[in-house]
Structures are given as C-alpha cells and as structure tokens.
Amino acid sequence: MLKTTQIAISILALLIWSTTALATSDNGRTQNASTGATNWPLKGGDSSGQHYSPLAQVNTESVEALSLAWATNIPIPDGVATTPIVIDGVAYLSGAYSIVLAVDAKTGEILWSYDPDVRKAFDEQASLSWLARANRGIAVADGKLFLTTVDCRLIALDAAKGAHLWTKQTCDTSAGYFITDSPYVGGGKVFLGNGGSESELKGRGYVSAYSSDSGELLWRFYIVPSDKAEENDTPALKMAAKTWSGDTLAKHGGGGHSWNEMTYDPASNLLFFGTSGAYPYRHAERSPLGGDNLFLSSIVAVNADTGAYEWHYQTVDKDSWDYNATMNIVLADLSFKDEQRETLLIAPKNGFHYTLDRHTGELLAVGKFAKTNWATHIDLETGKPVYDPAGEYWNIPKGEKALIWPNMWGSHGWNPMAFHPGTGLSYIPVVDAPAEMSGDGENEAIVLLSEVDGRPHSPGKLVAIDPVNGRVRWSVNRDLPFNGGLLTTAGNLVFQGTATGHFEALAADTGEQLWSVQTGSAINAASASYAIDGIQYVLIPIGAGGGLQFQYPEMHSSVASKGPTRLLAFSLQGDAQLVASPPVDLSLPDQPKLDTSADVVALGASLYKEACKYCHGNNAVARFGGSVPDLRYADATIHAQWDAIVLGGSKRANGMPLIELTAEQSAAVRNYVLSLSEEIRRSH
Numbered sequence: 001m002l003k004t005t006q007i008a009i010s011i012l013a014l015l016i017w018s019t020t021a022l023a024t025s026d027n028g029r030t031q032n033a034s035t036g037a038t039n040w041p042l043k044g045g046d047s048s049g050q051h052y053s054p055l056a057q058v059n060t061e062s063v064e065a066l067s068l069a070w071a072t073n074i075p076i077p078d079g080v081a082t083t084p085i086v087i088d089g090v091a092y093l094s095g096a097y098s099i100v101l102a103v104d105a106k107t108g109e110i111l112w113s114y115d116p117d118v119r120k121a122f123d124e125q126a127s128l129s130w131l132a133r134a135n136r137g138i139a140v141a142d143g144k145l146f147l148t149t150v151d152c153r154l155i156a157l158d159a160a161k162g163a164h165l166w167t168k169q170t171c172d173t174s175a176g177y178f179i180t181d182s183p184y185v186g187g188g189k190v191f192l193g194n195g196g197s198e199s200e201l202k203g204r205g206y207v208s209a210y211s212s213d214s215g216e217l218l219w220r221f222y223i224v225p226s227d228k229a230e231e232n233d234t235p236a237l238k239m240a241a242k243t244w245s246g247d248t249l250a251k252h253g254g255g256g257h258s259w260n261e262m263t264y265d266p267a268s269n270l271l272f273f274g275t276s277g278a279y280p281y282r283h284a285e286r287s288p289l290g291g292d293n294l295f296l297s298s299i300v301a302v303n304a305d306t307g308a309y310e311w312h313y314q315t316v317d318k319d320s321w322d323y324n325a326t327m328n329i330v331l332a333d334l335s336f337k338d339e340q341r342e343t344l345l346i347a348p349k350n351g352f353h354y355t356l357d358r359h360t361g362e363l364l365a366v367g368k369f370a371k372t373n374w375a376t377h378i379d380l381e382t383g384k385p386v387y388d389p390a391g392e393y394w395n396i397p398k399g400e401k402a403l404i405w406p407n408m409w410g411s412h413g414w415n416p417m418a419f420h421p422g423t424g425l426s427y428i429p430v431v432d433a434p435a436e437m438s439g440d441g442e443n444e445a446i447v448l449l450s451e452v453d454g455r456p457h458s459p460g461k462l463v464a465i466d467p468v469n470g471r472v473r474w475s476v477n478r479d480l481p482f483n484g485g486l487l488t489t490a491g492n493l494v495f496q497g498t499a500t501g502h503f504e505a506l507a508a509d510t511g512e513q514l515w516s517v518q519t520g521s522a523i524n525a526a527s528a529s530y531a532i533d534g535i536q537y538v539l540i541p542i543g544a545g546g547g548l549q550f551q552y553p554e555m556h557s558s559v560a561s562k563g564p565t566r567l568l569a570f571s572l573q574g575d576a577q578l579v580a581s582p583p584v585d586l587s588l589p590d591q592p593k594l595d596t597s598a599d600v601v602a603l604g605a606s607l608y609k610e611a612c613k614y615c616h617g618n619n620a621v622a623r624f625g626g627s628v629p630d631l632r633y634a635d636a637t638i639h640a641q642w643d644a645i646v647l648g649g650s651k652r653a654n655g656m657p658l659i660e661l662t663a664e665q666s667a668a669v670r671n672y673v674l675s676l677s678e679e680i681r682r683s684h
C-alpha cells in the first residue's frame with residue numbers, strides 16, 4: 001500500500017576569519033555576546049533556506065587541515081536524516097521515532113534527550129513503524145524546541161532543559177495522515193504540514209499555523225478543495241474546485257500533502273511550501289474529465305499571519321508520476337540581464353530546477369539537472385511542462401517494460417539542496433535513475449544504470465546549476481544514488497556526506513574535491529556550520545536515516561559504511577580520533593536447514609514482497625545496523641519463534657507488526673528467507 005590531526009591555520013584563513021566570520025550578524029545568524037557563538041538557527045541556516053554559512057575560517061586554502069574536534073554516539077537506532085540546529089553553543093537534532101537530543105556544540109556532551117514514545121502507535125498502524133524512521137528534524141525559536149511525531153503530534157519543549165510544555169494533535173492517523181518532517185518557525189508561529197497523499201483513505205493535505213507561545217491553532221490552509229461545495233469558502237478553494245473532475249475528492253480526498261520543507265520569509269511575511277501528488281497517481285483516473293487538480297505538485301505562497309492565498313506555481317499540471325514539489329525552498333536575490341530579482345528556487349522530484357519570482361510566482365528560468373522522459377522541457381512562456389509520450393507508462397503494452405525518468409521517488413528527495421550567494425549557483429544531491437514500469441501495472445523498481453545512450457552514467461551525482469540560465473555548471477559522480485544534503489560556505493566550499501560514508505568538501509566554483517574523510521557510517525543528513533570562541537565547526541550527523549533505506553539498503557550504504565549513528569564536529573583545531581566502528585560480522589549464525597520445494601520458496605518470495613519487503617528490504621537485504629533486522633541472518637532461536645513473532649505479534653512493541661498470514665504462508669516466507677541465507681552460504 002504505502003507505496004532514511006591538526007596543522008597550523010594558514011595566515012590566509014586567519015585573515016578571512018577576522019574580517020568575515022566574526023563580523024557576521026546578518027540573516028539571523030546573530031552572534032551571541034555572552035558565548036561568542038555564531039549560530040545555525042534554522043534547518044536551512046537562516047530564513048533564506050540557502051544552507052549557506054557566511055563563515056570562512058575553513059576555506060579552499062585551509063580545508064586540508066580540517067580534523068575531527070569531537071564525535072558523539074547518538075542513541076537513536078536508525079540514522080539521522082536532517083540538518084541540526086545550533087543556537088548559543090547547543091546543537092539540537094532528532095532522528096528515528098522523533099527522539100530529540102541537545103548536545104554541547106563545543107564538546108559533544110549530550111545535555112538532555114526527549115523521547116515522545118511514538119512506538120505505542122505502531123500497534124494499531126504498522127506502517128507508522130516504517131515512517132517513524134524518516135523523521136527529518138526539529139525547529140527551535142524563542143527558547144522553545146518544536147517537534148512533530150509520526151502519529152500527528154506537535155510538541156513544544158523548553159529548549160534549555162527538554163521539559164515538555166504543550167502538545168497538539170494536528171492530524172488523524174486513522175485517516176492515513178502522518179508527519180515525518182519538522183515544524184518550521186517564524187514570526188512567533190509554528191508552521192507544519194503532513195503526509196498521506198499515497199493513501200487510498202480520504203486524505204486532504206493542509207498546512208497549519210500555531211502560536212509558538214500557546215500552541216493555539218491560528219489558521220489552516222487546505223491544499224485541495226473539499227468534495228462539499230459549501231466547504232470551499234475561500235477564493236483559493238473556489239478556484240481549485242474548478243480544476244477537478246470525477247469523484248476522487250469524495251472517495252480519496254485529493255491528497256496534495258505538504259509533507260516536507262517550508263520557508264518563511266520575514267521580509268514579505270510569506271510562507272512558501274511545496275505540495276505532493278494524490279491517489280490515484282494517474283491523472284486520467286484521478287480527474288477523468290481533465291483539470292489541473294490544484295494545488296497538487298505546486299509551490300504555494302500564503303500570508304503567514306492569515307493563511308490567505310497569495311500565489312501558486314504548479315510544476316506538473318497533469319501529474320501521473322507522483323512528482324512531488326515538496327523539496328526544500330531557497331530564497332535568493334539574482335541578477336537577470338541587469339535586473340535584480342527576488343527569487344525562489346526549488347528542485348522538485350521531477351528533474352527540473354525552477355527559478356520563480358517569490359512575490360508573484362512567475363517562472364524566470366528553468367534547467368534540467370537529471371534525465372527526464374516524462375517531459376522534454378518546461379515552456380518558459382506558459383510555465384508548463386511539454387509532455388513526452390515516452391513517459392506514458394500507462395501505454396506500455398502488456399508483457400513489456402519501459403524505463404521512466406526520473407523514478408517516482410524522484411531525482412531530488414528530501415536531502416536539501418543549497419545555494420551559494422558568492423558563486424550564484426544551486427547545488428543539488430541528485431538521484432539520476434529511472435523506474436522500470438511494466439505494462440501489467442503495479443510493477444515498479446528503481447534501476448541503476450552505468451551506461452545510458454552509449455555513454456557512461458552515474459545514478460548518484462552532485463550537480464551545480466546556474467539558476468539564472470538553467471545551465472549545469474559542473475557535476476560530480478557518486479558511487480551510490482542516495483547521498484546526504486548540502487552545505488555551502490563563504491570559504492568557497494560545498495560539503496556533502498555520501499552513502500559510502502565519506503564526508504567531503506568540494507570547491508563551490510569548480511567542483512574540485514579538496515578534502516574527504518571516511519566516517520564509517522553512511523550519511524543521509526546535511527551539514528551545519530557555526531562558530532564558538534572564534535573556532536568554526538562543521539557538524540555532520542552520520543548513520544543512514546530516512547525511509548527508503550529499508551526498501552533499498554544496498555543503495556544507501558556500502559559495506560564500508562555500516563557504522564552506527566554519530567554526530568561529528570570538525571574544525572581546523574580538531575585533535576580527536578575517529579574511532580572506527582567494529583566491522584560488520586557477515587558470517588551466518590546456525591540456522592535450520594532449508595527443506596521444502598521450489599514452489600513453496602516461490603510462494604514465500606511473493607508473500608514476502610507483499611507483506612515484508614516494505615520494512616525488511618528488497619530480497620531481505622537489510623544489512624544496515626538499524627532497527628530492522630536482516631532476516632537472512634536470523635539465528636535458530638528466531639526461526640523457532642518465527643510464528644510467534646510474525647503471526648503472534650510478540651515484537652509488536654518494537655515496530656514488528658502482527659501479519660495476517662496462515663501458518664502455511666508464514667512457513668513459506670520463512671523458507672524463502674532461508675533460501676536467501678543458503679545463497680549467502682554458497683557464495684562464501
């Protein structure tokens with residue numbers, strides 16, 4: 001159904017440091033007089049969401065001396081998928097199950113932690129167990145820390161001590177809603193959306209604003225219209241209602257969830273958010289008589305005080321591919337032919353990078369950053385995609401297969417892109433891979449290709465694109481497709497962590513790799529940079545997080561990067577040692593012998609795909625060190641308890657749901673898993 005040593009600082013670095021870094025006080029990265037700290041108060045760095053640090057002590061000259069200052073083991077079973085927040089010497093972050101930690105940003109000491117106990121919700125809804133691992137962070141403002149939980153709670157804590165202040169229930173899990181993203185803060189308000197657009201249940205996406213003080217609900221903006229005309233009581237909903245046909249709104253609610261990333265602009269008092277697609281995916285099925293289905297796959301701007309609609313830009317007006325436009329939104333001031341424009345940048349799933357006027361939503365420039373065959377290009381005049389018949393998977397003849405670019409998980413996911421005001425470039429962590437679709441429907445899988453159109457191809461890339469003319473400036477290949485988000489700095493650097501466990505600095509203008517360390521854990525998060533007592537730190541959570549890793553762990557890590565979840569801080573003065581994680585034990589334990597027919601194993605394989613793959617991974621590959629065990633390595637004791645676990649729900653409290661199978665089917669799945677263990681044994 002639902003479909004993670006030290007070398008002396010160079011003179012140059014010191015110079016840049018004294019003139020640039022300590023003078024920094026713009027854009028909310030204010031310096032705190034008492035601690036001498038330069039902060040990273042929002043996930044995107046500041047209200048521009050650029051993921052840019054104006055600190056330049058670490059720069060292209062000095063970066064070779066960048067060394068570990070401290071490392072802290074993070075007591076969260078699955079990696080961290082978000083960018084930390086740093087305020088006045090304290091780093092805040094969250095991971096799986098919305099567990100929150102406050103860490104001394106100078107020493108790495110854990111100051112407090114808070115566990116909102118989301119596991120109790122898994123009992124009623126197993127899918128939440130999977131989604132709870134995709135938590136993407138927290139927000140901190142006015143002395144409070146705000147977190148969301150997969151079971152739809154918005155919680156405020158006292159940021160100093162982690163003490164609970166208030167909780168609001170903000171959506172309904174029984175109707176298919178959930179929350180995996182952080183809240184966003186600004187102007188005394190907390191903004192949040194929710195997920196659930198892929199649910200067949202009646203989900204209708206909305207964004208809510210709460211008072212950060214009291215938790216009072218201030219307004220709610222519905223992203224798609226109601227099926228009841230009288231509920232469409234705003235000009236925006238009346239406009240949107242005219243763009244739907246058929247009974248999808250009544251049957252499935254219309255989706256359009258804002259499940260990831262928002263940007264609040266204090267200067268214009270606008271809140272910008274992106275929206276997803278809807279169930280059913282196919283436009284012709286969803287809206288049989290046509291219509292653009294507003295506000296699906298759009299960027300929407302609303303007045304932050306009232307929630308009143310200001311403008312929207314729809315990226316895919318006939319979306320049939322689930323090409324969500326919920327990726328992070330960057331605000332940048334750019335020069336177009338002598339004209340300065342205040343723009344909004346976004347790189348949605350669909351493979352195009354958009355430059356919009358942030359006051360009107362007018363499309364100013366667009367560029368392609370990944371291979372696409374659903375659209376040939378975006379028409380700058382109409383602002384609409386020009387569709388390519390090659391992407392019409394619904395026309396694939398029965399028994400045949402076709403590749404659709406990009407895949408439905410997108411060419412850019414929740415790992416944030418960054419912008420550098422010095423180079424004027426956007427930097428995107430790209431997944432350049434198609435989905436294989438068959439004419440029989442259903443069948444879809446990400447395909448990694450090493451060659452496309454007779455040329456070498458890399459499914460993982462870091463791409464720098466010029467938002468004024470849409471041209472790719474440089475592109476660097478990655479060994480695996482799903483890599484971490486980005487940080488740019490005034491030192492002309494781009495930082496990225498990779499799925500192979502490398503943490504790297506590249507020159508922002510050329511893409512040249514200048515520095516790299518192997519951290520031992522796959523990286524999904526994005527880096528933050530801050531300064532304390534005149535020292536610039538670059539902070540990176542390591543350990544693969546997110547959700548897709550459970551379906552495709554082999555695309556999220558290499559054997560060298562199966563280490564634990566840690567928080568690492570690097571500086572030019574660092575002298576800590578990175579303690580290697582123990583090597584992953586790849587030897588199989590004692591297991592019962594496989595003793596059944598090939599037919600039973602085949603039945604087990606198909607049942608596994610239906611009922612287990614979602615959490616335990618494709619072909620039961622989950623060798624990750626996270627909270628979902630690799631069933632191929634289950635020992636004799638687990639095999640003996642198999643039915644108690646699977647049919648009896650004995651591990652329900654830990655997120656292993658009770659599965660409705662017959663004893664015979666359960667045995668078939670067990671034997672399929674044993675056949676995979678046998679394969680490993682044979683290959684050794």
Ligand code: HEC
Binds near residue numbers: 614645
């Ligand atoms: C919603 C996610 C989810 C689904 C779906 C799921 N599992 Fe699990 N499974 C888990 C988690 C999480 C654990 C770890 C529980 C723990 O830590 O005690 C687990 C543990 C197990 C274990 C114990 C393994 C060990 O080494 O401790 C077995 C056996 C198992 N699952 C079998 C299955 C089978 C068979 C299916 C499909 C029929 C399935 N699971 C579907 C999440 C899931």
